[in-house]
Amino acid sequence: EDKVVQSPLSLVVHEGDTVTLNCSYEVTNFRSLLWYKQEKKAPTFLFMLTSSGIEKKSGRLSSILDKKELFSILNITATQTGDSAVYLCAVTDSWGKLQFGAGTQVVVTP
Amino acid sequence: NAGVTQTPKFRILKIGQSMTLQCTQDMNHNYMYWYRQDPGMGLKLIYYSVGAGITDKGEVPNGYNVSRSTTEDFPLRLELAAPSQTSVYFCASIQTVQSSYEQYFGPGTRLTVT
Numbered sequence: 001e002d003k004v005v006q007s008p009l010s011l012v013v014h015e016g017d018t019v020t021l022n023c024s025y026e027v028t029n030f031r032s033l034l035w036y037k038q039e040k041k042a043p044t045f046l047f048m049l050t051s052s053g054i055e056k057k058s059g060r061l062s063s064i065l066d067k068k069e070l071f072s073i074l075n076i077t078a079t080q081t082g083d084s085a086v087y088l089c090a091v092t093d094s095w096g097k098l099q100f101g102a103g104t105q106v107v108v109t110p
Numbered sequence: 111n112a113g114v115t116q117t118p119k120f121r122i123l124k125i126g127q128s129m130t131l132q133c134t135q136d137m138n139h140n141y142m143y144w145y146r147q148d149p150g151m152g153l154k155l156i157y158y159s160v161g162a163g164i165t166d167k168g169e170v171p172n173g174y175n176v177s178r179s180t181t182e183d184f185p186l187r188l189e190l191a192a193p194s195q196t197s198v199y200f201c202a203s204i205q206t207v208q209s210s211y212e213q214y215f216g217p218g219t220r221l222t223v224t
Contacts (some may be wrong), residue, residue, distance in 0.1 A: 004152075018139065031207070031211060032211045034213075036211065039192075041217060041218065042200055042215040042216060042217050042218050043200075043212075043215055044215075045212050048210070048211060048212055076123070078146070088153070089150055090152070090153075094207060095141075095158065095160065095166075095207065096141050096143070096158075096204050096207045096211055096213070097143065097158055097168065097211060098143070098145070098153070098155065098202075099155070099157055100145075100152030100153045101152050102151055102152045103123045103148070103150075103151070105153050
């Protein structure tokens with residue numbers, strides 16, 4: 001059975017800390033892995049990863065995919081309170097259908 | 111471009127009632143999707159469409175129906191609403207899978223069935 005598993009389910013950090021979020025998957029017909037940020041509304045797109053070992057960066061966020069070990073990590077450095085959100089990992093197949101993990105709730109305290 | 115729009119934003123239904131959730135996109139996207147998100151969970155795919163006249167079931171299709179008569183619109187129909195259908199519903203779209211897998215999400219419809 002296909003599955004996407006995120007860990008941890010939640011964490012609390014202080015401003016300035018670095019956060020590492022994990023996503024493992026077992027999905028047939030894999031095409032890409034996507035990360036989204038969700039703040040009590042629709043998910044907003046962060047990254048799409050298709051190739052193994054190539055890091056994608058956007059400001060303080062970065063992500064990498066390992067297609068051999070079937071996992072991805074999302075790093076957030078120098079966290080800010082505005083980074084508080086649920087981070088969703090999703091895997092897409094050839095039809096573009098997304099299968100989501102349960103998400104990681106990140107709380108950044110001042 | 112308005113992107114992906116959904117109506118209504120909120121709705122309360124009584125058990126057994128029916129309703130249609132509307133989804134429209136103005137980006138000329140071929141692929142459209144309906145997801146539901148229960149509290150504390152990720153999104154689950156209900157139905158999807160790869161073009162006008164073509165629809166298929168996702169992971170949780172029971173209790174729902176869809177149609178796709180135009181490229182722009184992808185309504186989701188709930189028949190005989192049940193409390194288990196209380197959820198937030200998101201519509202999403204992409205141009206084609208050849209262009210990008212990044213899905214554009216609508217703002218969501220929060221549905222409560224009591």
